Amino acid sequence: xxxxxxxxxxLREAGADDDHWIAELRAVVLRPDLERLGRFDPVRVxxxxxxxxxxxxxxxxxxxxxxxxxxxxxxDEDSLWIEHFYLRPELQGRGIGSAVLKSQLAAGEGGxxxxxxxxxxxxxxxxxxxxxxxxxxxxxxxxxxxxxARSTD
Numbered sequence: 001x002x003x004x005x006x007x008x009x010x011l012r013e014a015g016a017d018d019d020h021w022i023a024e025l026r027a028v029v030l031r032p033d034l035e036r037l038g039r040f041d042p043v044r045v046x047x048x049x050x051x052x053x054x055x056x057x058x059x060x061x062x063x064x065x066x067x068x069x070x071x072x073x074x075x076d077e078d079s080l081w082i083e084h085f086y087l088r089p090e091l092q093g094r095g096i097g098s099a100v101l102k103s104q105l106a107a108g109e110g111g112x113x114x115x116x117x118x119x120x121x122x123x124x125x126x127x128x129x130x131x132x133x134x135x136x137x138x139x140x141x142x143x144x145x146x147x148x149a150r151s152t153d
Contacts, residue, residue, distance in 0.1 A: 007063050009096055011103070014058035014070065022058075022070045022084065023049040029086045033119040037141055049084065058084060061100055063091060071100055079146075080108055082116040085124075101131055105147070114147040 023046040034040035054072065061069035069087035073080055087097050105114060118125050120143055133145040
């Protein structure tokens, strides 16, 4: 798939039948970072997604009409969590992820802060930092980030 920052992208609601291809995409996208951290398990990486998948909070990223990624927004008592944000590797670095993220940040509910976690050392951390996220805490595997309700893009 050939895409540019101005690629024709859109979002659609996820359905229950989107679970397995998104789990496969997750395994592909996370594998390099998980291997670097010594934590890649080909079964567990898929099972963790399948156990947590909630179609109602997930959107499928379409690029030129084809399923190319996913993003989920989960609300808790005081925050909105960005989860399962994956984009096919050949589409990364072309501005699509930034456009999708920006659209979801603009649609935030009630001025609550956004939170997420990213694997330590992941290139995705730079994407989130460009959109106003800051490191809140980290451990040996994950970096937890927050974007305050009053942050700007």
